[in-house]
Amino acid sequence: MAEALRLLLNGEEVAVAGLSPQTTLLEYLRERRRLTGTKEGCAEGDCGACTVIVAEPADDGGLDWHPINACIRLLPTLDGKAVFTVESLRLPDGGLHPVQEALVREHGAQCGFCTPGFVMSLFGLYKRAVPPSRADAEVALSGNLCRCTGYRPILAAAQTMTMLAPPDGWRGPGADAAGGRQVSAEERALALRLRRLARAGDVTYRHGAQTCHAPATLEALARCVADHPDARLLAGGTDLALRVTKQQQPLGDLIHTGRVAELQAIRRDDGGCSIGAAASLERAFAALDVDWPELREIWERFASVPIRRAGTLGGNVANASPIGDSMPALIALGAQIELRRGAATRRLALEDFYLAHPRTALQPGEFLVRILVPARAAGTVLRAYKLSRRHDQDIAAVALALRLDLDGARIVRARIGCGGVAATPRRAVAAERALAGRDWNQAAAQAAMDAIGAEFAPITDHRATADYRRRALERLVWRFWLQTDPARRGDLPLRVQDVTA
Ligand SMILES: Cc1cc2nc3c(=O)[nH]c(=O)nc-3n(C[C@H](O)[C@H](O)[C@H](O)COP(=O)(O)OP(=O)(O)OC[C@H]3O[C@@H](n4cnc5c(N)ncnc54)[C@H](O)[C@@H]3O)c2cc1C
Ligand code: FES
Ligand code: FES
Structure with a gap:
């Protein structure tokens, strides 16, 4: 109705x-x-x-x-x-x-x-x-x-x-x-x-030829997406609405995910954290902060309070921007995503979701249900960096998140997520290979710098030149080494704010 x-x-x-x-x-x-x-x-x-x-x-x-x-x-x-x-x-x-x-x-x-x-x-x-x-x-x-x-x-x-x-x-x-x-x-x-005022069931709002469906349950959402494969999913609208206000595009039929309680749910257990696709960025970041406080600065610099309250983690992931802030960090954390089509669900490593901008692995009639982040292992070191012209409310020229699972000094596993240096968010596999199995020391850091510099062919645009982006990737690996060198105690004050505070 x-x-x-x-x-x-x-x-x-x-x-x-x-x-x-x-x-x-x-x-x-x-x-x-x-x-x-x-x-x-x-x-x-x-x-x-x-x-x-x-x-x-x-x-x-x-x-x-x-x-x-x-x-x-x-x-x-x-x-x-x-x-x-x-x-x-x-x-x-x-x-x-x-x-x-x-x-x-x-x-x-x-x-x-x-x-x-x-x-x-x-x-x-x-x-x-x-x-x-x-x-x-x-x-x-x-x-x-x-x-x-x-x-x-x-x-x-x-x-x-x-x-x-x-x-x-x-x-x-x-x-x-x-x-x-x-x-x-x-x-x-x-x-x-x-x-x-709250309504219990599904809500359908229609004007002229355009309809917005707002299902109330996950089952109803799955049916609605299957029945209307051409309708756009609308979460917080902080990406989608710009097509209206900046490009005057008709959006066609919409399916709003905000009334589905299962998509808002955030659950933590020994296995890690499950974040519903429609959970706000603010709630999602607060949940990730429990295990991964090293990411706090990235989340605090993500847009602004109103955008973090309205926008969702699922929207950021599904929007598939090569300069989205959450993806490099989530890739470094080894996040998986759960997709649903009708009654069938499947899981993918986040990096495998991004095919070639703007194409993702999402099939017609399929949607993102949740993002799964594994629990922290002992011996993990993690840092994430966002380089942009302004501190707040700006888009990254380069984003890099690096994670090492260490057994003593030995690197058991390395995962590195990158943004702004390719057509999609990417994993830096050559740099990871250069690190895995060796001791975490200056020579390993140098090897990873060489590998990451050769691995990507970034473009020049109004945010940064290709050369800047490549060199920034290398220098951020060096910064990671300086901040996590086991011989140093604690983080170095590597930001201007820290030195001048
Ligand atoms: C002023 C401003 C500043 C911003 N700053 C940043 C920033 O610093 N870093 C950054 O990364 N981003 C930034 N963004 C982009 C945006 O806020 C984020 O990408 C946000 O997470 C999008 O979430 P949303 O819920 O608003 O998505 P929506 O706009 O509702 O949807 C985005 C896309 O995802 C699809 N989608 C939504 N939910 C699902 C689902 N469950 N399954 C499948 N597809 C789905 C939609 O169809 C749409 O294509 C900014 C945006 C604005 C306007
Ligand atoms: S008019 Fe809405 S944020 Fe500028
Ligand atoms: S008082 Fe703020 S824009 Fe003029």
């Missing part, structure tokens, strides 16, 4: 019908609801001018609040959720919210175009961390760009906003002074309304 989408918008229940399933939330807010406080800057998730908050029921009876980029959020993914725009932050007595008041006091706005986006990202932080540190603020604002104010006053506002009198109700802080969760009665009431 085709139905209207239902959501809470600034606390009011709305039904959305008569709009294409590829309509973005930003278009809906500005053009249909005249909520023009939310701005359009880049229309590709890069500048944060369109940031709004989405809230979903949390396990403790309250809400889970997170910022998203409205410009690349397709409407069908919001069914059953609550959306808050900057218009909703004004207090019931007409006063400014502490986030806004702090920005005014610290002179955190000039032309004001970016300000609603900053306000909403800061509101997301206000609900999560009390009081935020400068580091919390930098992470929370990594997806917001300001052309004129400069970031010092904005960061100052982030650190002073919780010192102002907290408002009542859902607009109040979500944590107490010790960082403990705080759920107001109004927030509980909103969560209850959302639970009542």
Whole structure:
């Protein structure tokens, strides 16, 4: 049955019908609801001018609040959720919210175009961390760009906003002074309304000739993908929506994976970690961090908070970009993926999924169910590197992840994943061969540098030259050696931030 989408918008229940399933939330807010406080800057998730908050029921009876980029959020993914725009932050007595008041006091706005986006990202932080540190603020604002104010006053506002009198109700802080969760009665009431709004079965949203199916179970998803092999799978839409906003492409029929609980599930046991394809990047990275804290910097530099909340690990893997950040690390970890077609499932080593860009091993009617990462073995050393022009919110020119399984000094196994140096994410098999079976020492590192430099023929593009990429691969192997040389104690401070801190 085709139905209207239902959501809470600034606390009011709305039904959305008569709009294409590829309509973005930003278009809906500005053009249909005249909520023009939310701005359009880049229309590709890069500048944060369109940031709004989405809230979903949390396990403790309250809400889970997170910022998203409205410009690349397709409407069908919001069914059953609550959306808050900057218009909703004004207090019931007409006063400014502490986030806004702090920005005014610290002179955190000039032309004001970016300000609603900053306000909403800061509101997301206000609900999560009390009081935020400068580091919390930098992470929370990594997806917001300001052309004129400069970031010092904005960061100052982030650190002073919780010192102002907290408002009542859902607009109040979500944590107490010790960082403990705080759920107001109004927030509980909103969560209850959302639970009542939630639908149990499959949802089909249709407009004209275009349909978005949103199955509720894995079985239903498998049937739906088999019945509609030409429909596109839509997870968070952080890749797919750019085809709409940047290329004006019709997406055709869509199958949204976000309602399938099995695809959201993350399970850890002695064998390793299983991550459902539709688990958000943020949850997936938190799960991987337990066994592999060496990857934290790569995950923290992956896009921005709103993208990590909306985007999924399955979307990153299935999108098959040669410069995707998760694949080099997952290849080094020996990850496998589980694919399903009808009732049949199969597993593949991740590196075997990528055939020739943009072709993958995915068959018509098949989809990605989960990513399986084996448990850590004793004696494993791992590092991952991302070289890009900007620290945050940038695409890698070169990505490299190296893992050695050591027995004493001897290298039992080497796995190396690379990005940005070939048409697909790749395993550096020649460099791995140069390492396996020998002692981990300077000569072995030199052999791996020679092998990896000869193994790839990268291209020159606007991010880097071919020569830079090849030399960067070699130098990163050397850096790995310096950081994991058993004769040195601990990591060397090899980043500018570490030396100048
Ligand atoms: C501003 C911005 C910054 C970004 N920064 C980075 C970055 O730093 N590093 C990086 O690697 N990426 C980055 N990305 C890309 C993107 O965010 C990621 O690739 C993200 O993981 C995609 O997930 P998604 O759920 O949004 O995928 P979607 O856009 O929903 O889907 C992506 C593709 O995967 C397919 N797909 C989705 N789920 C499945 C499934 N279960 N089975 C089969 N196919 C499926 C879709 O059909 C589509 O082709 C950035 C994007 C933006 C807009
Ligand atoms: S308009 Fe720039 S992130 Fe949405
Ligand atoms: S105040 Fe002008 S862009 Fe930020």
